Amino acid sequence: MRNLFAILALAAASCAAADQPDLVLRGRLDGADHQTYRTVPIAVPPGTQRLTVAFSYDGKEQRSVIDLGLLGPDGAVVGWSGGNKSVFTVSAVDATPSYLPTPTRAGTWSLLLGVPNLRKTAHADYTARVWFGRTLDAVDEPPVLAPPLRSGPGWYRGDLHSHTGHSDGSCAADGGGPAVPCPLFLTAQAAARRGLDFIAITEHNTVAHASEIRALQPWFARTLLLPGRELTSFQGHANLFGTLAPVDFRVMAGRRGWSDLLRTVPPRALVSVNHPVRPSGEDCMGCGWADQEALRQAQAIEAVNGRDADTPYSGIPFWQAALDRGLRLTAIGGSDNHHADAADPQASVGAPTTVVYAPELSQPAIVDGIRAGHVFVDVAGTPDRLLALTAEANGHAAMMGDALAAPAGTPVRFALQVRAAAGMRPVILVDGVPGGWLADAPIGDGDRTLAFAWTADGKRHTVRAEVRDAQGKLALLGNPIYIRP
Numbered sequence: 001m002r003n004l005f006a007i008l009a010l011a012a013a014s015c016a017a018a019d020q021p022d023l024v025l026r027g028r029l030d031g032a033d034h035q036t037y038r039t040v041p042i043a044v045p046p047g048t049q050r051l052t053v054a055f056s057y058d059g060k061e062q063r064s065v066i067d068l069g070l071l072g073p074d075g076a077v078v079g080w081s082g083g084n085k086s087v088f089t090v091s092a093v094d095a096t097p098s099y100l101p102t103p104t105r106a107g108t109w110s111l112l113l114g115v116p117n118l119r120k121t122a123h124a125d126y127t128a129r130v131w132f133g134r135t136l137d138a139v140d141e142p143p144v145l146a147p148p149l150r151s152g153p154g155w156y157r158g159d160l161h162s163h164t165g166h167s168d169g170s171c172a173a174d175g176g177g178p179a180v181p182c183p184l185f186l187t188a189q190a191a192a193r194r195g196l197d198f199i200a201i202t203e204h205n206t207v208a209h210a211s212e213i214r215a216l217q218p219w220f221a222r223t224l225l226l227p228g229r230e231l232t233s234f235q236g237h238a239n240l241f242g243t244l245a246p247v248d249f250r251v252m253a254g255r256r257g258w259s260d261l262l263r264t265v266p267p268r269a270l271v272s273v274n275h276p277v278r279p280s281g282e283d284c285m286g287c288g289w290a291d292q293e294a295l296r297q298a299q300a301i302e303a304v305n306g307r308d309a310d311t312p313y314s315g316i317p318f319w320q321a322a323l324d325r326g327l328r329l330t331a332i333g334g335s336d337n338h339h340a341d342a343a344d345p346q347a348s349v350g351a352p353t354t355v356v357y358a359p360e361l362s363q364p365a366i367v368d369g370i371r372a373g374h375v376f377v378d379v380a381g382t383p384d385r386l387l388a389l390t391a392e393a394n395g396h397a398a399m400m401g402d403a404l405a406a407p408a409g410t411p412v413r414f415a416l417q418v419r420a421a422a423g424m425r426p427v428i429l430v431d432g433v434p435g436g437w438l439a440d441a442p443i444g445d446g447d448r449t450l451a452f453a454w455t456a457d458g459k460r461h462t463v464r465a466e467v468r469d470a471q472g473k474l475a476l477l478g479n480p481i482y483i484r485p
């Protein structure tokens with residue numbers, strides 16, 4: 001199993017965005033530049049969606065100082081970070097603090113260098129590395145802008161659905177006052193305090209929070225902040241991850257359906273249909289999902305929303321029905337938290353927790369891990385529960401989310417690894433129906449691996465695992481291994 005995970009990690013790591021800059025500008029300043037401003041032209045090519053700069057210089061031992069800013073093609077100041085930041089980015093949607101979100105239209109932009117101190121006999125050599133991003137997809141952001149928070153493969157735990165004051169999240173004002181639009185910081189802090197590895201902020205129909213995430217991410221050094229959005233229509237909701245590209249969210253009966261909308265989503269983004277069986281009505285406007293055809297354009301389903309597991313509003317039967325129709329959709333969970341100050345741990349950020357196997361803790365790696373289905377949901381949002389189903393047939397290995405070729409008569413060996421679920425029971429489901437395996441195998445303390453075998457019948461099947469507590473309530477929900485003849 002370890003080998004399998006290592007191979008998966010390599011495959012995902014090779015998808016990382018190129019870290020080579022598109023342009024490198026070098027120059028030297030000397031004593032004559034003391035207390036002056038210099039400009040360094042940057043020819044921004046057509047089609048640029050994002051401008052990212054990494055700036056460095058030497059001579060600091062002689063107390064040389066070069067401050068940094070940016071001028072647009074019209075000469076207007078786009079931003080000034082002085083000596084505070086060596087990396088910044090600007091797009092029409094978002095920008096690093098000190099810079100304004102600005103459309104990066106083609107033309108001659110300029111780095112603005114201010115020289116508050118350069119001794120008469122000193123000089124300072126500078127280097128500006130420049131990236132021209134062609135899209136607003138996370139996968140195209142240079143690693144220097146969004147380095148992984150943690151390297152190395154592992155199970156990363158997070159919440160994929162939350163709202164702050166950028167949409168309809170609210171909390172008591174400081175000092176216990178009336179409810180106000182809630183600062184995003186509090187949601188990020190709630191995630192960090194719970195020990196989550198990542199938290200997606202998924203505002204309704206906006207990515208206005210992207211710049212704030214850029215501002216907060218350095219401070220949240222252990223918790224990855226994902227800028228998502230909840231495409232919210234009168235006929236269904238779906239989360240969109242991995243891109244800041246503008247998307248018109250409007251679904252208009254008879255004029256523009258979900259299929260039309262999802263065709264405008266960048267192909268490397270990830271779409272997850274939210275709370276699909278919540279009844280649409282005055283309590284939850286447009287919450288249910290009716291467009292079965294458009295489901296084919298999604299990659300995931302929010303099978304567990306907040307506390308809806310084991311209720312009539314659970315998304316799991318809806319998800320299973322889609323699997324039974326042959327769709328390959330990753331089950332995920334999301335708290336849909338709207339109140340970062342919620343005291344009840346079962347109503348707060350991180351309940352449920354979605355756990356993703358990824359080669360590193362970065363936005364592209366988490367999004368790819370979800371797309372691949374390398375995911376289970378921890379309904380209570382514990383810090384350590386684990387559910388990992390793997391299978392092997394004809395020398396090929398698969399983990400949750402993978403397809404495994406197994407023609408009729410092929411023996412398939414499964415292994416179910418479960419941790420921190422003492423007293424609970426595993427349920428193995430074939431095409432959504434309990435298969436009877438491990439039925440009398442209560443899970444003991446610690447880390448257990450339970451094995452079972454099956455002989456393939458030459459048909460397509462999904463095999464997935466759940467873990468239920470002594471009362472029969474769902475604790476862990478795993479994604480299927482897709483058996484293919």
Ligand SMILES: [Zn+2]
Pocket residue numbers: 230237274275287
């Ligand atoms: Zn919703």
Ligand SMILES: [Zn+2]
Pocket residue numbers: 161162163230336
């Ligand atoms: Zn929501």
